[in-house]
Amino acid sequence: MTERILIIGGSANDFGRETESDAASYQVVNGLVKRGHQIVIADDNPYGFTTEREEIKVIETQLTAPNLVKVIVEEHITAIVASVGGLTAVRLSAEILQILGNDAPKVLGMTLPVMQAAQNTKYLQERLTQLKLPAVQTRLASNVSEAFDAARDFDFPVVVRSVAPVGQTIRLQVEDAEELEGAAETALNRSLTHQVNVDKSIRGYQEIAMVVVRDRMDTTLLIGGVEDMDPVGIHSADSIAITPVQTLPDPMFQTLRDAAFTVARGFNVQGLLEVRFAVNPANEDFVITRVTPYFDRTSAMVVTATGYPLVPVITGLMVGESLTSVRIPSIYADHTALLEPTMDHIVIRFPVFAFGELETAGIKTENRLDTVQKSVGATIGVGRSVEEALEKAIRAAHFNNRNFSPTLMNALTDNEIVEQLIHPRDNRILVLLEALRRGYTVDELAELTKINAFYFYKLQRLNNLEQAVKDNPWEADVLQQAKYYGLSDGLVAKLWDEKYEAVRRYRWDNGILPTYKAFEPSAGEFEESVSQFYSTFESENESERLGDDSALIIGTGAFRLGDGAAASYVMATVADELRSQGLKTILMNNNPTDLTFIPQLGDKQYYEPLEISDVMNVIEIEQPTRVFVPGNRIKLITQLRKMGSMCK
Structure with a gap:
């Protein structure tokens, strides 16, 4: 049956709401149009990329329940999609159901109870009690x-x-x-x-998110689990997040997985659901803190990390298809939709803060992190190890942030170190590294910060590696180890007190070259032709040059004050226009919520830091005839021109 479907947009971008809704909406429109449905989208976002499409009807209106009821009546809407418009769309859909009653369109994939539970923790607690699950x-x-x-x-x-x-x-x-x-x-x-x-309060508990899907036949899948390195008490958007989960014992992991499935069944979800848990590290008791029945930053991270075609799958599930019959892109193996993704790599999301910019503007800021979100965006780092992923994420996020200066860390007194360990700030990762350098033990730091000791052992390895690089200049074996664990050519140059170009040339002369690995949902078990890649320093390379005439489009990276959604919109438009002209496009970025990673915009995608060494590595393997760089990357443009690249 052909439906006339209203997609409620995500409204204007804001802290905690970047362009993940717009990117997901674009893909949902693709899936619904291919199934023959008619699409109306209502939004008031001036930088909406999906609203540029010609095959749908776009209504620009303030997103209020009365306005949407008017649209529903005038456009003869028979169904609503709320799962790609964030909490705003969920709230408005619940209001529409209550206003229109039996005359309301169906909300695809969601029930009224799950919409209410997403907004009201008291209601969530009552429903979880009925399901015999622990709640806050x-x-x-x-x-x-x-x-x-x-x-x-x-x-x-x-x-x-x-x-x-x-x-x-x-x-x-x-x-x-x-x-x-x-x-x-x-x-x-x-x-x-x-x-x-x-x-x-459950401050100090460990935060874990489980992203699951469920179809009308009650088949459930875990798409991914995400672990916050920081304990409860720091907003999840400000936390350093890791997937796959690193520190939970498998029995506990399976307990949370089963609980997430119970929640999806209990709310009769038909599509996507994220369930967030808080686990007491002392006894492994847990509570469920939140349910999120819509596509958000955690879903975007899991999509990036696993390569699983989550948005095409949930589009099919929302309209009644089963996981055995849902249509997915042909690049995937036939049974991919039924496969719980397996990862052979680590992905870390690292928050970006604007304290420095605000202070420069004369605005007093409080750098301490707490339950109120302070970050304005995030980047990811991808690698074969936690160390490599963390190194790449840090330099992708804070390439020009003075709070992340090693000199600043050296100047901290011991009392200041203790104060910042107890009351973390935006640069806490460097404070942790500095504390280890000063002789704090892993057990002491784990007790002070409530961060799992596992991560301090990883940080200690990075400290030891940097010291080894500093003590052994121009040693190829040491450089190979440094590159394998994610140290950039620029950092090595600083440790050796040499120029970046000299380090890069030495690396090339000694055959220390990056290789690229694909994001495959089955970790290579099944034959797939996916086009998303990340770099590491191993022997086998899975990425080949795209073609003789291609364009490399550099994304804007993490959202920052003043250049967020607008810059993302511009670069996505550039990619779309190049594709429409028949040019092969390669997209490079490190922001999992960015529009440039809409699959339809690129023939290939690279998830990499946007530093000169990483960009040059991609240029060397792809040899594009054109390179497009956003205007906010003036330093990168200058460096690329110096290296002889054709920048636009």
Whole structure:
């Protein structure tokens, strides 16, 4: 049956809401149009890339329930897609169902209970209790007095959250009664229903997210698990996130996997669901903290990390196809949709902050990280090891951030080190490395920070490797090891007190060259022709030159203040135009939520840092005839021209 489907857009970009909704919407439109459905999209995002498409009807309107009800009536809408518009689309869809009642269009893939649970932790707790699953203890409050009553029951610290928030969810950690009044008033004002949830604090627990899918036949799959290196108490967008999960014992991992499936069944989800857990490291007790029935930054990270065609799959599941029959792109093996992805590499998402830019503008900032999001974007690093992925993620995220200067770390006193270990800031990863250099033990640091000891052993290896490189200049074996674990040519040059070009030439002369590996959902078990790659320093190369006449398009990297969605939109438009002219396109970026990684825009994609050494490595293997670089990368443009590349 042909449906007339309304896709509710993600609205304007904001902190915690980049272009992942727009990128997913573009792919959903592809799948629905191919199935013969008619598409109407409503959005008020001035940089919407999907709304440029000609085969759909676009309605530019403020995203409110009354406006969307009017669209539904005038356009004879029979179904709604809310899973690619973020929490805004979920909230509006729930309001539409309540306004129109039996006359409302069906919401594909979602039930009203899961929409309500995504917005209201008290309602989520009640539903989880029915499913015999543990939830965060919470109380609903409609005023400041009721918030105080709840806090007295739980004892401090507590977390205050808005119910049905305007924009993204706000979570405020409150340490004592003195802070509670202001936090409650702030959260009440951000709530459309003027209500808040007061939660018992679980600060210090380990955060794990499970991304699952379910079809109408009750077949469930785990697409990926993501582990936050930072404990509960730091907003998940500000945390360093790793996939696959590194530190959970397998029995515990399987327990969480089964719990995520139980939640998907209990809410009768037909498509995508992310379930977020908090695990007590002392006894492995856990609670479920959140359900997310829409495509968000975690889903985008899992798609990148696994290579699994998540958006094409959930598009089919939403319209009633099963996992055995869903249509996916022909580059994948026939049974890929039914396959739980296997990874033979590590992906780390690293947050980007704007404290430096704000301070330069004379704005006072608080660099401490807590339950309120402070990051403005994120990058990823991909490698064969945690060390390699972390090194690549750090330099991709903070290539020009003075807070990440080793000189600044050397100047910290011991008291300042302790203070920043207890109260982490944006540059905490360098503080951790510095603490290890000063002789803090792994056990001491794990106790102070509540970060798993596993990661301190990894950081210690990086410290040892940097020291070995510094102590052994022009040693090929040491350089090979350094490159394998992700150290850039630029960092090696600094450690050797040499020029970048000299290090690069020495590496080439000694045959220390990058190889590229594909993101394959089966980790190479089945024959697939995927086109996404990352670099490492091993023997086998899986990427071959695309062709004699190709264009390399460099993305903008992590979103930053002033150049986020607009810059992403421009570079995606460049890629789209080049493809329309028949030119083969190669896209290079390190932001998993960016528009440039829409599969239809590129013949090949590279997930790499955007430093000169990484860009030159891709240029050397692809030999493109044109290189397009965004205008905010002035230093990179200058370096590429110096190296003789054809930059546009």
